[in-house]
Ligand SMILES: Cc1cc2nc3c(=O)[nH]c(=O)nc-3n(C[C@H](O)[C@H](O)[C@H](O)COP(=O)(O)OP(=O)(O)OC[C@H]3O[C@@H](n4cnc5c(N)ncnc54)[C@H](O)[C@@H]3O)c2cc1C
């Protein structure tokens with residue numbers, strides 16, 4: 001029997017393909033195991049803050065268990081630089097607690113509004129991936145409720161196969177109740193940022209490869225609408241945590257330097273029409289933004305929140321993409337396949353489907369998690385309105401290119417991948433399926449993502465859905 | 467499972483040898499090699515439809531016996547169809563229907579009653595069963611192939627027209643009843659379509675093809691629209707037709 005939680009329409013951050021599920025909230029670990037026991041034939045999936053773009057945290061006709069009520073920080077070990085937290089704690093809450101103590105979560109995605117459970121479930125990465133790897137690398141241990149094996153405490157040493165299957169496992173191995181994560185010591189809550197413009201893609205890539213040796217954080221914002229010789233023109237940002245001495249003398253005492261009070265976000269203005277972002281407004285914005293960026297600026301000191309989470313400043317911005325919602329395409333290709341990045345940007349700028357900016361970044365080596373997204377190479381991500389014409393075939397072609405180059409797309413962002421390419425993109429998928437099957441032989445964990453990409457749960461049969 | 471851009475993993479066609487139904491299945495299933503189940507009364511035409519859908523790129527294609535008139539069998543039939551679809555039914559196309567022979571049916575016999583039974587009673591029975599299933603699934607779309615003939619019923623074919631008017635009203639209400647359930651109804655109102663149903667009839671103005679109906683349907687499934695007309699211009703035409711005085715309307719020929 002599914003739970004009798006409210007039947008609600010649930011969608012991801014992109015607001016495409018909403019489906020109805022029984023929504024319940026978990027407040028304690030017992031709620032998690034109870035939810036698994038109660039799950040009916042359509043199963044149950046965990047959901048944090050719903051920041052994955054597609055259908056990873058949806059489960060049509062089944063149960064969706066929201067974990068944001070499990071939001072206690074259980075312990076912070078300042079000397080050892082670790083925090084033990086419940087899975088529903090958001091990085092926002094965690095930062096507000098640990099930054100004043102001089103600590104920073106090693107990995108943060110482009111928004112603070114994600115839960116620790118969601119960060120593990122997608123094995124998220126940040127602008128420091130080339131240096132520090134992805135989220136799971138900094139998880140000391142976690143507690144997982146599983147259908148077949150009950151409560152497990154796992155780490156890279158203790159039941160490592162379960163640990164790595166859960167990292168990036170898209171919630172399909174069980175429900176995480178808590179995790180102990182490692183933090184880095186910081187002197188200030190500011191970043192020291194160097195910015196430069198790159199006139200084209202080759203320049204941007206060359207400069208990023210160089211810069212990554214010197215900076216902990218790096219990212220390039222690519223103007224997808226620039227064509228021809230300007231194809232791939234970008235603004236590059238390199239950064240490190242600011243030291244006390246980087247601050248103006250007046251700000252150099254510890255308490256003030258570690259202040260972390262990012263402004264509560266403001267909503268997108270109500271007069272902004274839904275669907276405001278079209279080809280023309282985007283093109284105008286991109287031009288202005290590129291021109292206004294400094295050709296080169298060194299040592300700018302900015303608040304960490306502004307550097308890491310610029311989009312958190314405006315709530316409701318997805319509405320600007322219109323009623324059909326939007327999607328994000330994020331792929332990674334190996335270092336040698338820079339040409340695939342170029343051809344993707346070409347496809348985008350040629351298609352004119354109104355992509356805002358693309359984010360380009362170099363990844364360092366991947367980890368042992370079979371479904372973890374990052375692998376060493378280039379990652380490119382861009383948002384697109386779902387209603388844009390010709391989008392489906394264009395992205396299908398990108399999928400093919402990416403797979404052929406030995407790359408993959410990011411399941412946390414995905415809402416439309418060609419199902420037949422999943423296994424080519426994630427060659428360790430069979431290993432993952434075996435571990436998953438052991439933890440959940442009766443298929444109690446399920447999501448719309450798993451239904452859309454059946455190879456997640458079952459080896460593909462010849463002639464099956466593409 | 468339908469994806470963000472409307473691509474689907476499975477399609478069931480009720481009236482599996484209908485030219486319009488097959489065209490929709492082919493267009494929907496092609497890009498992602500979706501599983502297709504074609505359900506109908508006669509195995510032979512179903513097999514040739516299956517071949518056409520396979521040729522369009524579908525993945526697995528199965529055929530199943532289904533009779534709209536045998537209302538008692540509909541629940542069991544859907545259980546079986548769901549298994550053949552490999553899990554969920556992403557799209558169900560209600561495409562069966564008969565045109566009847568207006569003058570003969572007016573003159574006597576049971577043709578008119580049989581038409582009403584298939585086009586309306588059969589649709590009500592299987593439509594409700596599909597809706598229950600999609601509601602439990604939490605997603606999925608029932609495509610109801612209605613007709614402009616039901617928008618304002620004409621003297622020349624009022625037996626068929628009234629069955630489509632009833633079907634259309636049923637489909638509208640069914641769609642409303644599913645609000646918030648994740649499941650949806652898409653009503654497709656074609657004008658004159660050149661298919662085996664209309665073979666030998668004089669071609670009406672603004673006629674279209676099964677392929678065009680399919681193209682418009684696939685587009686509407688992606689965008690989430692609830693009612694479409696094919697061709698789209700018929701919508702405006704019928705706004706006018708609806709207001710013609712009765713003495714004019716009843717002289718409109720077949
Ligand atoms: C503006 C924006 C910027 C972003 N930038 C980045 C980025 O830079 N890098 C990056 O990697 N990602 C990025 N993301 C994606 C985001 O970090 C991930 O989707 C993240 O998983 C969202 O966390 P959540 O709590 O919202 O999880 P949800 O979206 O709710 O769930 C994500 C997955 O985690 C699983 N899950 C959630 N909680 C649990 C639990 N307790 N136990 C087991 N499984 C669970 C769910 O089942 C689901 O499969 C960004 C997203 C947005 C909206």
Ligand SMILES: NC(=O)c1ccc[n+]([C@@H]2O[C@H](COP(=O)([O-])OP(=O)(O)OC[C@H]3O[C@@H](n4cnc5c(N)ncnc54)[C@H](OP(=O)(O)O)[C@@H]3O)[C@@H](O)[C@H]2O)c1
Pocket residue numbers: 480481482483484485486487506507508511532533534535561562563564584588611612613614655656657658659660661662663664
């Ligand atoms: N063609 C047009 O101009 C037009 C216009 C508007 C609307 N429509 C509607 O579109 C739908 C499809 O029509 P079409 O043009 O594709 O014609 P079609 O090819 O003749 O399709 C109708 C199908 O319905 C099936 N059918 C009839 N009675 C049935 C029953 N009791 N149980 C199961 N299946 C049954 C028929 O198959 P068997 O006889 O082999 O069972 C046939 O395959 C119909 O509802 C029609 O009313 C057509």
